[in-house]
Amino acid sequence: MTTLMIQGTTSDAGKSTVVAALCRWLARQGVNVAPFKPQNMALNSAVTCDGGEIGRSTALQALACGLVPHSDMNPVLLKPQSDRGAQVILRGQVYGNMDAMDYHAFKRTAKDVVLAAWEALTQRHDIVIAEGAGSPAEINLRAGDIANMGFAEAIDCPVILVGDIDRGGVFAQLVGTLALLSPSEQARTQGFIINRFRGDPQLLTSGTDWLQQYSQKPVYGVLPYLQGLLLDAEDSVAHAGEHQAGALKIVVPRLPRMSNHNDFDPLRLHPQVELIFVGKDEPIPAADVIILPGTKNTRQDLAWLIEHNWPEHLQKHLRYGGKVMGICGGFQMLGSSIHDPEGLEGQPGSSHCLNLLPFTTHLEAQKVLRKQRGQMHDLNGTGKTSTFSGYEIHMGRSEGHALSRPLTHSDGGPDGAISDDGLILGTYMHGIFEQAEALNTLLTYFGLAAPQTTTNYTHHREASLDRLADMIESHLDTRALLRHLKLL
Template sequence: MTKAIMIQGAGSNVGKSILVAGIARAFRKRGLSVAPFKPQNMSNNAAVTTDGGEIGRAQALQALACGLEPRVDMNPVLLKPETDIGAQVIVQGQRVATMKARDYGKQKSKLLPPVLESFGRLATVHDLILIEGAGSPAEVNLRAGDIANMGFAEAADVPVVLIGDIDRGGVIAQMVGTHAVLPENDRTRIKGFAINKFRGDTTLFHDGMTMIAERTDWAPLGIVPWFADAWKLPAEDVMDIASRKGGTLKIAVPRLNRIANFDDLDPLSATPGVSVEIIPEGRPLPGDANLILIPGSKSTIADLAHFRAQGWDVDLLAHIRRGGHVLGVCGGYQMLGREIADPEGIEGAPSTVAGLGHLDIRTIMKPQKRLARSKAIHLATGETLDGYEIHIGETTGADCERAWLKIDGRAEGAATRNGQIKGCYLHGLFSGDGFRQGFLADLGQPVAAHDYAAGLEGTLDALAQHLKTHMDLDQFLALAEDV
């Protein structure tokens, strides 16, 4: 029989995704077939799956930890925020609607059947399913129709382990308070708890663990110290994007309001000799950057307006005049052109806006989304790249005649005559070690070679060992139940 157990958090961003990845790797090393599952996720950092859909980036990382290819069943409902009050709704990998939060709240219970269907398919082929909740079950005002936390746990009849984050303080109140506000049937579903992100001597919190256990009757599973190398793993939450000082080659990245698929930055941050600086609103783009990288966006036209509102368009022009390089990926590529047209109002009201004008290209937004895992060839070097495409819009223009990639036999990307400014739709291109090293060398500061994939695997192994040391994984597995 397949066993399953759900990890929920006493709050958002307590480290559930990383814990699931590490626990998955630990049990995989024991010889179990493990699969991740998150009923509902909210993220604009998506991964394209082998079966032609999209899921949250965290579930793709967890699949890697399990030794699996990512599949849509691992995250059957994905919400991709487009505005402060609305999001694109992805069900089993495909877009079904764009809804305001209030409307989604009324409709989400209708998504429970496909969620359970996906869970059932995973349960037929694996030994252990590690389920990740979203947010916190303590948000009892959202319990009706819930599919992300206790609503799913009840429907699938799975036990729960609750995670608290001691780094933000008040962890005893987090845990005991969650126990207090949950209805009895949800409260008894929680079988154990662990405390995450501890800094210092964990023995100093042993009394705290006892207090929580006495007040909740949940089994204590351990105190997990801060995992210092967590930054080496792809982040899913935009709040986890951070600058990384690593050397003299500086890449500046404007933090767009609706930044999407920012995993393009991870291989750059991991490369020795490279500093990646995330520029928040209100700060100018630095004058000493070797490269300004404009990332993807879930709302390109709105983020272009935000870009201009920060004065970044002026900073970018000055950077170009100094001879600095520019790369736009996906939405950033579209922004670099002369014009973006949205005649059907896909991103809002129908409109046509002027782009930044640094590439002689024009983009027309169209309803059909391009969603594919792609193999590309870098035309200048012949390097083969594994990446993915996830965008709406068709881009044409004179600078597309200087395409610098080829995907499945078709030209991709655009560049100025001198190659100083480039853009493309291919995400993940910097995961290719040879391409990344050559691209960075062309910026004028060669960097040391770095095996990015091996680094990821090594970090997952170290995370698994970290959890094996500090959590009672035997008891954790004993709490899992047949499904």
């Protein structure tokens, strides 16, 4: 068993993409490889085969390996609930809420969890490609570190450092990061990868030659900036794709604690859809549909919506015949009230909601984590239902009259709601837009007269992973990588 760790000079340097690329490249050669991220902080998560949840980007890396995501692949997941606190997920299950200082003291326990999960993963796989978090040179976070060099030192694995040239200053990024590491960590760092380069790589030769001479470490390759790449992200919201004239306009409020925004990736890709995220103090445009997304803190994000006049806009939108949909936390907001007596998402208490559907939600400590397959209600009077698949990640239990007209039926029972006038939908299901049949049903309901058959989202994701593997094959010193993995 061999582990190779990819660390980055900054957040969003491209670590997740490089790990996914290496995983797919190795898997295509028949290597029994798995991804591992000791600690992740993200609001985008996926349900695992063992009934837990992990970061969405690690789940993508598992798919790159041809594996079903497992909670051992991301043993510590922090889901921010405020600027100072987060929900702590250990090996897929909720451990509790902690503020930053409490978690810092908890790291010794978290380290044991990380090492146990890594050990379990190595029993099942020959190669592990591990991913760091943020930067290994964050001085204030180095004590008790389990996300970067602290983990690498504990298991004694080599590290490759990734820098993002698209941000600018990539040589300062790489040299500065290396300089802030301890002597043993510097020795552990085998070399560099420069990511997201636009143009002719020969123009960079003088810089990479200098870097290799200065650091006495190799540059394993310069990866190109891949246009049009859309993959499951940890937190950053991808730009929408191109759309046709007269496209269906869908508006999504960019909630402060928005989660699982990957729900909207199939809409981003659809040429007949114009997807617009609206943030703080941005004007709310007229739209055909408004979708309230999932959130890690439903009551606080509901207060944000109210502060920014979304309730008035929603009422006006509905008066003019617009459609509204809520997903997970966004669905809870459509009801009459949310009760959080235990303070699971902040201060204990209750909140009045948008009152667009007659139901209430009670937050409970036991989180619902399950994948679902089933049938969606006949929304368009065609006389037939459409199949869907998705997953649930939520802490709320909803009840009330609105749920007597559910949107879906699956092995888990009925889910969601449809308003009496047919203008409002709600569901706990994430990923409901990913299957073409369900997507076309919903787009028709939203007002698109003839939805085009577009690229299957699952196929698009697979093609993107193969594109990343091709990039590794063409632009990295693969023989050196294989030597680090003891495959040569």
